[in-house]
Amino acid sequence: MRDMPLDLTAVPSTDPIRAYRYRDGLYAADFITAAVVHLDFFTWLHANPSTKDGIAAHFGFTERPLDVLLTLCAANGFVENRDGTYHATPTAVEHLTSASPWNLKPYYASLKDRPIVKDYLQVLKTDKPANWGGDKAALDWHKAMETDEFSRSFTAAMDCRGIYLAQAMAKKVDLTGRKRLLDIGGGSGIYACSFCAHHPHLQATVLDQAPVDRIAQRCIDERGFHDRVSVATGNMFKDPLPADCDVHLFSNVLHDWGIAEVKELLAISYKALPAGGLLIIHDAFINADKTGPLPVAEYSSLLMHSTQGKCYSTQEYADLCREAGFKPGAYQDTAADRGFMVATK
Known part of the structure; x- marks a missing residue:
């Protein structure tokens, strides 16, 4: 990991949004x-406007990747949802259906054998994530995170992103009267350190499993926050959460998991927080009607390919929080197509 600036209140003078979007929208x-060349998806949908269940039945798709596909297509203006029935839009009919004189399928045909394209055909039908980066020799993402080499590389990637994103969030969250934040699945600890930098009264704990816990401790020490940010080693699904925290943070964590696991994590958080405790979900959020934003729909495609999760909508998160017992608050934008929601116990 590169040399790390100690001043977590310093901000860049330029906007890195294009650099973020190239990486997030890569897949x-x-x-x-895959939809155009292998599935001729828009030709079929134009002839057969259908519900999500109808689409799934015809193509043999599973729910999670189909949801991500429909969101991506809606964000691009290729499909629209009319009272639960999906239709190809005029743009898709003219440019992405086989009978149209303006059909672009042949233009995409040379890309049909790209490894990630083929991965999507499998993920759509199996709901099992492909290996990280399309590397068939690699372990899946969650297993890979248990290895030292991959966990170091991945944590460094998330740390450099967090230096920018964490500040944008820490400036907007009201932590008046709060004492200790628990950063669940906190990686390098960049978010916990940034919150402490912006809220001088705050203490924090980073919870993560080995070997990430050792990486986190080193990063926290190098940033000079060893007296305010501690590290707890544990599995967030299996081990009890520290009991002395009145704020829980899930930053870019829930999007790695399916609905069942997200429900489990929210229930674990609710049980561990004291009455009046605060939950913060920091992520890239799909809008409530699942028509965008386009950069988040593109990022969701990457997540769906390589993890068990996706980008969830503001409505999905609000409903999941209510189901766990929380009272959800409003969504707020921060930076680089990210934002946060808070919920109280």
Whole structure:
């Protein structure tokens, strides 16, 4: 990991949004290519406007990847949802259906054998994530995180992103009267350290499993926050959460998991928080009607390919929080197509 700035209140003078979007949207073109070339999806949908269940039955798709595909297509203006029935839009009919003189399927055909394109055909039907980066020799993402080499590389990637994103969030969250934040699945500890940098009264604990816990401790020490940010080693699903925290943070964690696991994690958080405790979900959020934003729909395609999760909508998170017992608050934008929601116990 590169040398780390100690001042977590310093901000860049330029906007990195394009650099973020290139990386986050990297796989979206492959997903659209799979739909156009291999599935001729828009030709079928134009002839057969259908519900999500009808689409799933015809193509043999599973729910999670189909939801991500429909969101991506809606965000691009290729499909629209009319009272639960999905239709190809005029743009899709003219440019992505086989009978149209403007059909672009041949233009996409040369991309049909890209490894990520082929991965999507499998993920759509099996709901099992492909290996990280399309590397067939690699372990799946969650297993890979248990290895030292991959966990170091992945944590460094998330740390450099967090230096920018964590500040944007920490400035907006009201932590008046709060004492200790628990950063669940906190990786390098960049979010916990940033919150402490912006809220001088706050203490924090980073919870993560080995070997990430050792990486986190080193990063926290190098940033000079060893007296305010501690590390707890544990599995967030299996081990009891520290009991002395009145704020829980899930930052870019829930999007790695399916609905069942998200429900489990929210229930674990609710049980561990004291009455009046605060939950913060920091992530890239799909809007309530699942028509965008386009950069988040593209990022969701990457997550769906390589993890068990996706980008959830603001409505999905609000409903999941209520089901766990929380009272959800409103969504707020932060930076680089990210934002946060809070909920109280």
